[in-house]
Amino acid sequence: MYLNTLHLGLAASASFFPGAGNSFGRPNQNATYDYVIVGGGTAGLAVAMRLAEDSSYTVAVVEAGGFYQIENDNQSVVPAYNPEFASLYDPTANPTVDWGFVTTPQPGANNRSLHYARGKTLGGSSALNANIYNRGTRGSYHQWAEIVGDDSYLLENWLPYYAKGTNYTPPNTDLRAANASVPTPVNVSSLYSGGPVHISYSNYALPFTSWVKLAFESFGFQNVSSFSDGWLLGAQYAPSVLRPDSNQRETSETSYLEAAFASGRSNLQVYTHTLGLQILFSENKTAAGVKVRTGTTDYVLSARKEVISSAGAFQSPQLLMVSGIGPADILAQHNITVLADRPGVGQNMWDHIDIEVTYKVGVDGFNTLANLTYAAQQADLFHSEPASSIYGNYGADFIGWEKLPGPYRSNLSSSAVNELAEFPADWPEIEYEIASVVMSGIEGDYNGYGTFVVVPVTPISRGNITLQTSSMLDPPIINPNWLTSETDQELALQAVKRGREIISSSTMQPVLIGAEYAPGQTVQTDDEINEYIRNNFFMNWHAACTCRMGQENDTMAVVDSKGRVIGVNSLRVIDASAFALLPPGHPVSTTYGLAEKLSADIIADRRSEI
Ligand SMILES: Cc1cc2nc3c(=O)[nH]c(=O)nc-3n(C[C@H](O)[C@H](O)[C@H](O)COP(=O)(O)OP(=O)(O)OC[C@H]3O[C@@H](n4cnc5c(N)ncnc54)[C@H](O)[C@@H]3O)c2cc1C
Incomplete structure (x- = not known):
């Protein structure tokens, strides 16, 4: 069936460029940056690259995994190995790049508990996914804009940010079968405007x-x-997120991070194999940094301007909750001091x-x-x-x-x-x-x-993410409630x-x-x-909306339309958890598109401060 895997020899052929100069943070040592991003996944690396484009600002990325190209053979590099990541019953199948999460028994699935793959590597889930690329419909963006009360989410206003992150290479008609032709998109330059992520066939x-x-x-x-x-x-x-000539997998690592490394900047530093444990706040509820752990040592990365959670649909809500932002009753069960009672944190999970x-x-x-x-x-x-x-x-x-x-x-x-x-x-x-x-x-x-x-x-069914313990060292409780x-x-x-x-x-x-x-x-x-x-049935791995975007008077909203966490200062969530809704189809496009859009908001905020 679908989940059987390919075990065929193919020499590793990664194309990554691990960077020159000082691109990595020094573990186990307190440090201060302008921005600290937790999660070097799909959204996190896009945000990091954009925020570091102005070399007068410093950015740290805290990522629990490492380079998948080094740590997992060629499994993420060769697209056809993608079913390798889809194991439903063996959460230990890819221990170096997957968190190994397992859902609670699901009533809609005759009480089966399923392994839910999530990337634990630079690139995050973009290093594990099937990389089908589609955007939402005009109507879905209209609904998103209504939910958040912000017309910048209408198709015509958001499309430039989707375009900004992507570049398009049409199918190679010399190599592709003649009966597999694809029409040229109308207004192709308005859909893809030369960004780092390759979209092709x-x-x-x-x-x-x-x-x-x-x-x-x-x-x-x-x-x-x-x-x-x-x-x-x-x-x-x-369309696929794919390198057009080599036909190797494209991820946020091969696109955004490599672009940042190639520019030779030293204002973007990556902490690999480092776990974000807790967001730290100053007395006026301002996010001031992140307590992190590399190996067995805890230390603090302070943020002069903002902390950004890009830890994905399961761990962004978990990180907020262990840091005191979430449903007060759940926080109380785990003796977590409530900083902001936000009942929507971890709720409202959409999936396919x-x-x-x-x-x-x-x-x-x-x-x-x-x-x-x-x-x-x-x-x-x-x-x-x-x-x-x-x-x-x-x-x-x-x-x-x-x-x-x-x-x-x-x-x-x-x-x-x-x-x-x-x-x-x-x-x-x-x-x-x-x-x-x-x-x-x-x-x-x-x-x-x-x-x-x-x-x-x-989907009408909604799932939720809650806490097993008050520690990021333990997995959250994942209850998708499918069907x-x-x-x-x-x-x-x-x-x-x-x-x-x-x-x-x-x-x-x-x-x-x-x-x-x-x-x-x-x-x-x-x-x-x-x-x-x-x-x-199994999941399409499209978990989203667990820190749902909405208006400030919406009690179930977690972030506003600029990704700012409601109830505290200087903290944003930028990843699939912040979606206001899950547009039809595949979310990686919107994850990149949202990262581009909210990065632009952060950069605009800088200008207004000058
Ligand atoms: C098997 C599979 C197939 C899929 N197929 C498709 C598809 O074909 N098309 C499509 O559009 N979408 C697909 N998806 C979904 C898509 O890949 C995700 O929706 C998207 O990548 C989510 O991006 P994100 O930035 O929200 O999270 P992620 O990319 O998962 O990034 C989160 C990052 O945060 C890190 N992290 C988490 N907690 C911490 C912490 N405490 N400290 C430090 N780091 C932390 C993680 O290690 C990870 O790198 C698929 C997903 C999977 C798993």
């Missing part, structure tokens, strides 16, 4: 996908261009789930890499420049989006229809991620397996049926081999499908 398009493209066309899906201009409803090859519909197919997929001759050929191709190899594909390279169509919609209850109507008209209800990553494990079986990963993208809302359950059932209809349609028949592999022929009634869903 693998030079190897998965062959199963070209069949699905035809199937979506036969069902009338609009042939959309970029998924980056505020419109999603339709189908297309998905994945449900797989799979067939064996008559074309290559990741399962073909079980053929060692083929694998060796593909390894050679990956090492050529430019690379053109299945190893340069993350395994899911096409997306379809739709609102649940009529015949299926009529099976929804009126309360489900009403709840779904709360989402904007352009917000899809279902995403189909088209993947070829299943490994059958059957001796001599080298066929690819094609999967519709069915992803309901209008506990009846609307989510109803939509998931209908979405799976719809996915099965498309994947088994007449257009697909020439490429399908045999009966459905999963859920399988024995799963037909609604009860059987629901049971399949509960026993098999």
Whole structure:
């Protein structure tokens, strides 16, 4: 199934540049910077690079992990190894780069507890993810702007910040299959304006996908261009966060941090293998620094201007709570002195789930890499420049989006229809991620397996993050609460049926081999499908909104529209936890886009102080 892993030899081929000059903080020694950022992940490194562009300001990044290129072989560098990080039941699978978190037993998943991968490395979860890149819809940004009372979150106002962080390389038509072409985005320079993060397409398009493209066309899906201009409803090859020539993984480390290192600045210093333990405050509730630990030694990094938490959707709320900001009752349970009673800290967690519909197919997929001759050929191709190899594909390279169509919609209850109507008209209800990553494990079986990963993208269920102890040394309690809302359950059932209809349609028949592999022929009634869903769905790793952005009079808001923590001074949260909502699809784009936007706010604040 999806979670089986590739264990194929491929020499390490990292392209990182660890920097020259004084780019690293001296561990175990108190120091003072203008800004102290906890978390060198997706958002944290983007913020660090931007804040350090003016060399008169100093920035420290505190990161619990190290360089994944050194500490985890080539697993994060080669895109096709990405399923390696998706283990659901072995939290120890990637101990050098993953926190190894496990959820509480989930009622919506027949009480399964699942490993929830989160990056513990420079680059954070951008070093573990599948790097599908899509932005939200115009309507989703409108809703975000309304929640936070700030029109700067409308599509036309926010788009320049998404663009600022990214650059676009169109597919290489010499190398990519002719039937895997992608239309040039309209106004491409307004969507991507030369920032450090490469957005592109693998030079190897998965062959199963070209069949699905035809199937979506036969069902009338609009042939959309970029998924980056505020419109999603339709189908297309998905852009990836990917180095265009080498087809190696792009992360916030290979983009933002390497850009900062390459500039030779010494005003940005990284503390690796260092844990942020607690935010320290001066008497007027002003964040004054962070107590950190490297090895077994605790010391203090003081912040002249601001502390920024970029520790991600699980640990930003945890860090706030252990530092005295959170629901007073939870803090009291752990004898934490309340600095600001913010009941929203750790609440309101949004996430997406994945449900797989799979067939064996008559074309290559990741399962073909079980053929060692083929694998060796593909390894050679990956090492050529430019690379053109299945190893340069993350395994899911096409997306379809739709609102649940009529015949299926009529099976929804009126309360489900009403709840779904709360989402904007352009917000899809279902995403189909088209993947070829299943490994059958059957001796001599080298066929690819094609999967519709069915992803309901209008989740109503909300999870929460609370404390196990008052220490950052212990993991938080992670309770995603997936599929506990009846609307989510109803939509998931209908979405799976719809996915099965498309994947088994007449257009697909020439490429399908045999009966459905999963859920399988024995799963037909609604009860059987629901049971399949509960026993098999897994997270899409999109946890967000646990320090939700909102207006100051919103008691459940944690940060304001500039990321400033409400109730204290000089402290911001900048990462996926600060989202006001989880836009449809994949959050890495918005994580970078928000980091760019809020960094610009911080820089503007500096100017107003002069
Ligand atoms: C397996 C997987 C697949 C995914 N696939 C996709 C996809 O295809 N497309 C997409 O858009 N999104 C995807 N995502 C989600 C996306 O990667 C995340 O939403 C995004 O990277 C979150 O960024 P962040 O900055 O909020 O957190 P992170 O990138 O996780 O960064 C948090 C950082 O803080 C560090 N940290 C935490 N606590 C401390 C502490 N106390 N002290 C010091 N450091 C600390 C962590 O080590 C980490 O480096 C996926 C995620 C995973 C895990």
